[in-house]
Amino acid sequence: xxxxxxxxxxxxxxxxxxxxxxxxxxxxxxxxxxxxxxxxxxxxxxxxxxxxxxxxxxxxxxxxxxxxxxxxxxxxxxxxxxxxxxxxxxxxxxxxxxxxxxxxxxxxxxxxxxxxxxxxxxxxxxxxxxxxxxxxxxxxxxxxxxxxxxxxxxxxxxxxxxxxxxxxxxxxxxxxxxxxxxxxxxxxxxxxxxxxxxxxxxxxxxxxxxxxxxxxxxxxxxxxxxxxxxxxxxxxxxxxxxxxxxxxxxxxxxxxxxxxxxxx
Numbered sequence: 001x002x003x004x005x006x007x008x009x010x011x012x013x014x015x016x017x018x019x020x021x022x023x024x025x026x027x028x029x030x031x032x033x034x035x036x037x038x039x040x041x042x043x044x045x046x047x048x049x050x051x052x053x054x055x056x057x058x059x060x061x062x063x064x065x066x067x068x069x070x071x072x073x074x075x076x077x078x079x080x081x082x083x084x085x086x087x088x089x090x091x092x093x094x095x096x097x098x099x100x101x102x103x104x105x106x107x108x109x110x111x112x113x114x115x116x117x118x119x120x121x122x123x124x125x126x127x128x129x130x131x132x133x134x135x136x137x138x139x140x141x142x143x144x145x146x147x148x149x150x151x152x153x154x155x156x157x158x159x160x161x162x163x164x165x166x167x168x169x170x171x172x173x174x175x176x177x178x179x180x181x182x183x184x185x186x187x188x189x190x191x192x193x194x195x196x197x198x199x200x201x202x203x204x205x206x207x208x209x210x211x212x213x214x215x216x217x218x219x220x221x222x223x224x225x226x227x228x229x230x231x232x233x234x235x236x237x238x239x240x241x242x243x244x245x246x247x248x249x250x251x252x253x254x255x256x257x258x259x260x261x262x263x264x
Contacts, residue, residue: 010256011243012223017074021202022242023048023167025228026235027174027209028077033062035232036069043235044073049107049136049205051228053174055083067104081111081138088125089115097132110160111138113171113179119156123163130164136205137161140171140179148179150194157199169228170195172207176229180206180213187216202226209234214241215248222252 014022028050031039040047050070057063057079070077079100087096100108108129112122126135137160139153157168171179180188195204201221207229208214217225223242230238240246244253 010254011245012252012254014223014242017045017048019048021224021226023205023226023228024230024235024238025049025051025169025205025207025226026232027051027053027229028056028232029053029174030056030060031066031232033065033069036066039232039235040069040073040075043239044075046235046239047073047075049076049078049228051109052077052079054080055086056080058083064103071104076107076134077105078107078109078136079105081109081136082114084108084110084125085112085115085117088117088121093125097129101132106134107136108133109136109138109169110165111169111171113138113140113142119159123159126160126163126165130166134167135165136167136169137163137165138169138171142171142173142178144178144183148188148191150191153191154194154198157195157204161199161203167203167205167226168199169205170207172209172213172229174209174229176207176209176213180208185210185213187213192217192220196221211237211241211248214238218242218249218252 024047026047067077084096087093110122110125110129126137129135139156160168172181176185177183180191182188205226205228206217208217208227209229209231214227217227218241241249244250
């Protein structure tokens with residue numbers, strides 16, 4: 001990516017959009033059109049996907065306009081998987097799909113972590129929806145009491161890719177205290193290592209709402225780490241982490257070949 005700014009620093013490489021790795025997936029909890037426009041004014045080159053969290057798309061005004069604005073900035077809008085789970089449980093899946101198409105939405109999230117949808121039903125939905133949408137499959141329970149078993153996560157993710165998912169989302173919720181993380185927010189490192197050992201990392205978005213979690217993944221996977229559930233007001237801060245412009249990742253700055261000019 002051509003870095004916005006004066007351009008005299010040597011920084012880690014960031015590919016231009018559309019990117020295939022290093023994705024920034026932003027959680028929209030109900031931004032207004034003005035709020036979205038303000039976000040894109042400052043951070044459009046840093047954002048790849050905006051998730052209309054939970055069921056916010058169903059009750060928000062101006063969703064179609066948001067889709068249009070985001071698309072013009074090279075950003076995909078995608079409703080949250082909880083809304084799909086509700087629609088499926090009420091037998092309204094195709095009403096939902098047709099509604100998204102009328103809005104101009106091209107990405108859809110399929111999850112089973114809220115209502116406990118059987119895994120086979122989830123894969124059936126992925127296969128059906130992948131014919132008309134870019135499918136993001138979210139893996140992992142939203143409930144902190146549920147056991148986290150690395151082999152089960154890997155099996156589910158691999159099966160979802162085989163069923164037709166384009167991207168995988170590893171669950172952490174907005175709080176960053178379930179799924180990928182312990183209740184105190186610490187990364188379940190063994191889970192992450194099991195995932196990246198078996199699956200194509202460039203197709204996984206790791207939800208990481210907290211700065212320490214973002215820094216952990218960037219240190220482990222570099223600026224190519226795809227990170228999700230990023231708060232709108234934290235997008236630029238995350239980009240500084242990716243580029244070594246924050247104390248947490250300063251040591252990731254590439255070496256400078258030439259001696260700098262000295263002020264005289």
